[in-house]
Amino acid sequence: MQTDTKARIDQVTSPAGHPVTVLRFEGDIASTSKDAVLGTYQGLPKETAKLVLLDFTKVDYINSSGIALVIQMLIEAANSGQKVFAFGLSPHFTKVFTMVGITKYAGLFPSQPEALAAL
Amino acid sequence: MTNVKSTSVEVRLPSRLGYEKVAMSTAAAVAKLMGFKPERVEDLKTAVAEACINAIEHGNLLNEGLSVGVVLSSVDDALEVKVIDDGKGLRKLPVKPDIDRKIHGEEDPRGMGMFLIQALVDEAEWVKGTNGKSSYVRLVIRLDKETD
Numbered sequence: 001m002q003t004d005t006k007a008r009i010d011q012v013t014s015p016a017g018h019p020v021t022v023l024r025f026e027g028d029i030a031s032t033s034k035d036a037v038l039g040t041y042q043g044l045p046k047e048t049a050k051l052v053l054l055d056f057t058k059v060d061y062i063n064s065s066g067i068a069l070v071i072q073m074l075i076e077a078a079n080s081g082q083k084v085f086a087f088g089l090s091p092h093f094t095k096v097f098t099m100v101g102i103t104k105y106a107g108l109f110p111s112q113p114e115a116l117a118a119l
Numbered sequence: 120m121t122n123v124k125s126t127s128v129e130v131r132l133p134s135r136l137g138y139e140k141v142a143m144s145t146a147a148a149v150a151k152l153m154g155f156k157p158e159r160v161e162d163l164k165t166a167v168a169e170a171c172i173n174a175i176e177h178g179n180l181l182n183e184g185l186s187v188g189v190v191l192s193s194v195d196d197a198l199e200v201k202v203i204d205d206g207k208g209l210r211k212l213p214v215k216p217d218i219d220r221k222i223h224g225e226e227d228p229r230g231m232g233m234f235l236i237q238a239l240v241d242e243a244e245w246v247k248g249t250n251g252k253s254s255y256v257r258l259v260i261r262l263d264k265e266t267d
Contacts, residue, residue: 030137072228091161100218105218
């Protein structure tokens with residue numbers, strides 16, 4: 001019943017010239033998404049991927065298990081000196097991420113250009 | 120179709136993760152028929168999904184031989200949702216999650232479901248079933264609730 005989570009990695013440069021690693025997710029983010037979410041993140045080189053941007057534009061459903069995966073990613077990022085940002089969440093999931101406090105550790109932006117402009 | 124009063128809809132789900140989306144879609148359809156604003160429909164969808172996930176995982180312990188019952192009852196300006204499982208019910212409500220403690224490894228990263236349910240609907244109560252089974256969570260979301 002759950003749509004498989006797909007993840008893709010893009011390398012972009014912010015207007016300020018910083019390299020940014022974009023993780024683009026597609027499908028549901030739920031308990032079955034561990035490999036797609038954490039596995040993809042853990043495959044990034046920690047020494048060079050210092051700015052990580054999560055793209056939720058093509059994600060329709062996130063449940064509390066999926067939120068826990070994002071929090072696990074934030075824990076690892078904090079321990080690795082990486083900064084994590086996100087864009088493309090629906091207004092509802094922006095509210096949910098704010099409610100659970102994720103915005104304290106990952107800045108949320110409406111779109112990729114707005115996120116990159118802030119990095 | 121916009122004047123739905125004292126209507127009851129029931130769904131029975133297998134205790135398999137992912138099937139909470141069936142209840143979520145049904146709840147959304149009923150709420151739309153009742154005239155809920157889109158943002159409240161989204162709140163309801165998340166609350167119902169989390170209640171079903173709890174029932175599947177913690178109530179029925181992922182036993183696919185057991186089902187989760189979802190009863191949606193609309194009365195005038197409110198939609199009540201009961202999610203029923205075969206578990207013994209909650210011993211106590213979990214503490215409010217603390218993102219700082221989670222990030223610092225002092226608290227399990229999971230455990231957001233019940234907090235979200237309580238935050239997104241107008242009423243939420245967990246009721247222990249008699250004879251140690253048929254426990255349920257009862258959610259109420261009101262039509263005229265002012266949103267932020």
